[in-house]
Amino acid sequence: MGAYVVIDPGHGGKDSGATGFGLNEKDVVLELSKKINDHFGKYQDVTVSLTxxxxxxxxxxxxxDFANKRNCDLFISIHNNSASPSANGFESYIHPNASSSTVRYQDEIHKHIMQYLTQYQIHDRGKKQANFAVLRETSMPAILLENLFISNQRENELLRDSSFLDGLANAIVEGVASVFQLRKKPAMYRITVDGQAVYDTAYESKIVDAVLEAVRKHAQEIQLKKL
Structure with a gap:
């Protein structure tokens, strides 16, 4: 099916966004957005741009304008929430006049994100609507994600954790992949015979042929490593 997705890390530069315990929203969302881009690399037929x-x-x-000029299929704005120290959880937003496709996309992406966040006992604040500029002015389905509260000490600690952000990025990408029926690229394997790399391949038949050939030549060591 294929897709072109624009990821929008909120704030930046003179606009730090929300702050909490020495952490700036602009930095968290940029790191998360880059991880999202990386995880899209596992899929076929998808193009990703960051604002x-x-x-x-x-x-x-x-x-x-960045998204509109590229005529992309989906715009996702990445943010962190902020309120009182006790406020917590995840929520997603679309525009009140959003299309039925946008509603469906929000449902699917929100579901995948919460499947991940539930492992960390993160509260689901729900799927919401708001007249945010980036949702109003984009000409394609657009979703804004409020990824935890930077003002909440426990969630702030999670937002500092690179491995947590990596898992969250993967959940977001899995949601988008489900929406557009994206297929993962085949796994690549490196065949090494007696310390010498033979070749990299994703095809089982080539792996079998290489191993049989190495056995025929009485190789001392055959290694197969997933790349």
Whole structure:
């Protein structure tokens, strides 16, 4: 099916976004967005762009224009929440006038994210609607994700954890993959015979042929490593 997805790390530059316990939202969402991009690399027929790759300020209308000019299939804005120290959880937003496709996308992506966050006892604050500029001004399905509360000490600690963010990024990508029926790239394997790399392949028949050939030549050591 294929898809073109624009990931929008919120804030940046002079706009730190929410802050808590010395952590800036702009930094968290940029790291998370880069991890999302990395996880999309496991899939076929998907193109990904980020509205920013570094710590720079971008106006809200510029973020929407970025996606509109590329005629992408989905726009996802990445944020952290902030309120009182006791506020907690995850929530997603679409525009009140969103299309039925956008509603369906929100349902699927939200579900996959919560399947991951439930392992950490993160509260589901629900699927919501709001007249946010990046949701209003984009011409394609658009979703804004509020990934935990930076003002909550426990959730702040999770947002500092690179492995947690990596799992969250993977959950977001799995949700998008489900929406667009993306297929994973075949796993690549490296065949090494007596310390010499023979070749890299994803095909079982080539692996079998290489191993049989190595056995025929009385190889001392045959290694198969997943890349």
């Amino acid at each position: 920013r790759w570094d710590d720079r300020f971008i106006e809200l209308n510029e973020r929407a």
